[in-house]
Amino acid sequence: MPRLLKTHYSAVVTVNGHVHRLTVPGHERLLTTLRERLHLFSARYGCGTGHCGACVVLVNEEPVPSCLLLTVRQQKNRIQTLEGLKKDSLLAQLMTSFAEEHAAQCGYCTPGLLLSARHLLKTCPSATESQLREELSSHICRCTGYYAPLRAIAKVRDSYAVD
Amino acid sequence: MRWIEAHTIRQVQRCLSANVPIVGGGSWLLSDGSVPEAVCDLREYPWAQGITGNESGWMIGPDVTLSQWLQALDSENVIAEVIRKMGTPIFRRVATVIGAVANPQPVADLYPVMRLLGADIFYIDLHHDSIQHEKLMWPFRANPRALVGLWVPASTPYRFIAFRKYTKGRLTRVLLNLGTGLAQQGDIMTADFVIGGLSQWPYEDRVAGASHSISHQISQRLRNQGNITPFYQALIMEMCDDVLNQWEHRADRRSEL
């Protein structure tokens, strides 16, 4: 079968507030772009099929699996990774709480968990235990059995609700 | 890989005749290293975009994700109940409704309820120069087509529609699902059901009679089907009884949908 002519595309992607003009193959996933081109390592490969949540980033403030997104399709989107949220106070609280609760064992799934937890607490500050678990179901954490992350997030939610 | 954003019927037809895969929200067809020569993206096809809802029903464009539709629905709505049981939050934010309808596995979560609601699919094929539509139905015809819209009417002959599913783990592939539509006229109750997971395509049937006989009749029909394991039979009967039970508790309060 003859190769079709155009295989690479110029893509303008906005990541963590920076505009990047890239030339990428049409099939390149956002996860690859973030890691190999922009060296943002908080998005991680776990399955490539959207089941494990290790590659989650925020697209227009919503956590989504970057392994299922094609880079050429992200022109209009605002992408944020954990690296770009260093100044976010809710994320900082969550990170402190994760550290205190030993909620990151190997740490591989943690950026995804943090982004989903932040999203839930932002959209639903008094999220119930079952909402919390539903949100975390996007992520596979093989180390903790989810206990410590759930404790860490609940702790932030409880203090957040008081504030 | 070449990226084709189709905006006209002719462009879509060219893709169809060249066997170019149509992508939905995610890119599952690219998983584990597979790279097609080209893909066709209909998410910006200028026919139906976004969710258009009015008193007569919903029109869902090819760009609408499961989570967008979920947010637009009343949480009591049976469609919302189905979508909430599909995948995880992050998955629902990238998977499109049209994608879930267009690429059904033998057991597809949206199919039974869409079928009961009498949903229409709008599509482009190689034989017509205009957008066609027909009732959603399994199996799809063999000739290729590209879905550009899903119409879900608001009016339904049923008083109550319910959905149940069975999976191995909480987040793994659906193995069995059941959509049931219940209607009642006087003392006669009608139950239409669509069951996925029993064979190559969903099993559809209707039973009618006095309400207390419905469960027994369904059980008879399943037995006549053959090849259904006792466990699946029990599972389906439990789902049916659960639905009927729920219906009885709700019937006196208000009519659904």
Added chain:
Amino acid sequence: MRMWPLSTYPRYAPDWLDLHPEALIGGILEAPAAPARCAIDNLEELRGLPGVETILTASEVPCYPFTTAGQPEPEPSPYDTLILNPLSRYPGEPVALMAASSLDALYHIRQRAKITYEPWYGPLHDQHPNNVAEAVHYSSGPAAPSEADSERFKTTIHVGRVSHMQLEPHAAMCSFDEENRLVIITTTQVPYHVRRIVARALNCPVSRILVKATDVGGGFGGKQEVIVEPWVAILAVKTGKPVKMMLSRRQEFILTRTRHAATLTVESQWHGRQIREIAMSADVETGPYASHGSTVAHNMGLKSLPLYRAEAYHFNASVRYTPGPVAGAMRGYGGPQGAMAVETHLNQVAARKGLSPWCLRHKVLAQTGDALDIFTAASSFKRIHHTNLRNLLSRTRDAIGEGSPMATGEGIGLAMSMQASGVPGSELAEVSIGVDEDGSLFVKTGAIDIGQGARETLSNIIYDALQLPRGHVPISFSMGQTQDFGFDYGTYASSTTYVSGLAAYKAAGIVRRKMESLARSMMRHSELKDTPLSECWTALAHSSFYGPRRHPVMGHAVARPSDSPAPYAIAAVRLTVHDNGELVIHHIVIGVDAGKPINPRGFRGQIEGAVIQGLGYALWEELELDHSDTHVLNPSLFDYALPAPQDIPPLDIIMAQTEDPTTPLGAKSVGEVALAPIAPAIVGAIFRARGIWMRTLPITREKLWNALMAQRETVTPS
């Protein structure tokens, strides 16, 4: 606080791989069927494809047999594999290794490769015509005790294969340094075994290889195997260029390792409430390469039988080569299979005798001083039980609410397990601690923090040994960098706290004595006021570099304990089995005796994580094979069921307030012990709820429903 794993800086192997765009990308051409002799019919055509650097087949790579099991020499696992085996023994096994400039090029090779195969019907390994890799027989105690007044019981169980499903896939890169040594960056639990095993496979001296272990994104034993490293090494050697390789999730399921499937039978002979004789026989499926097969099989007996007092013990195992995926080390290492058999057996005996499982265990549990090494010759060192578990057993029983009223279909189950703290008699760890000029410490060790909290644990041990407040000065670690020394057998067998921790304790003691001696000499010369060490620590450190008595302080110590005390876990599960086969776990209580917790949050995390992996093993997880037991049917997360957050039951942990007498730290191990008792406790609870014994894992809803139906049909024949 455990903040560092939240860092987003490059620290995992896949991160380092992505930082090297110049490296070739390694890949494999997989065997489509097995056992079979596979051939690539269009090899020359493939080699000519754009971007392809090399494609290596079995005849083009070194043929020095080795084992992928990361264990010290003399290696107990047979050398039954090669970098590329001419006979493919499982589907997915590499037929060829390839390196190309891009993933797309690799994809095109895979697309165009014409791989043909001739099925193989002979034994998997010529040396083992019956496909039996090893047969094990152990016996102790009086032979054939009298049978006159005794009762006999027998239990058979089957456990399936499960996958480690560590989130980070296996990934490694091999490049060259200025001395032309091979530098292997890899995610591993055993950096020194990687070095030695790669050297063996390539037939080169270990000094030609440097291993740089990265942070590990989950191990659970899966990274105690040397899988990808020899492949990238040979590709780098052949191309003369850096080569990197990361496995996909599908490959993780089909060509890494699994927990051993096994069928186990336990028979016992009783005199009243005493065990005369208990015998286990295990039929262990190790896959087509033995890997850890024989040692895992040993541990099925050795980690389960010694919990109970018997006059005689017998253990037989047959480790069989089988088609399908290769089994290997996995958290529990034989313990989960052994516990499933022995604990289910005891629960059955209790039921037959009309005793509660608690009461029976009170009678037969080993006492302090009883032998742990039940099969070891009397002349050699014998480990013993150091604690009496009866108090912990009672506390666990009270916490689960045994004796309180039960609803219909509700039941409580009990099971126990034990583990070791390192491989008994086969451990070595070396730790060096230096004091830097600002008083901070640098620690070199071959142990790895695979998520269990090794850094915090070792830090706490060092602070305590230095008698400095915890966190008083920063500690930085070099873990698993073979060029930095710090030899270690590796992070497995729950050994880090007990073994590497002991080396850290000793090394810190040396540092403390040197710092005290420096302080004394400075005080003699009035360069320092008489203050506690913690207050003058920084000044001392500075003067060890720049003062008149300058002599940088370093401590180096080795631990090679002969003992390996057993940690214990007692699991109690309360659940309901509904008529439809649905199982709802209400509460799990786990009593743990692992000595003194040094890093309490990490300790708790290890127990919680192990309990949930045990729950997955019991209820959902199974790597399913096709009818010929060869192809994996569910190599994706869409089909391999794992516990989800919504499935997590309330868990209470009860700690035995003990300190282990064999180590100055008082700590045993906690990494694995809590996994094994979960499945048998659930089995026991299902029996007490419904009167049926589920003897095959995982206990799916379908299996449970079938068992309930079978019971109903037996009870009320129609």
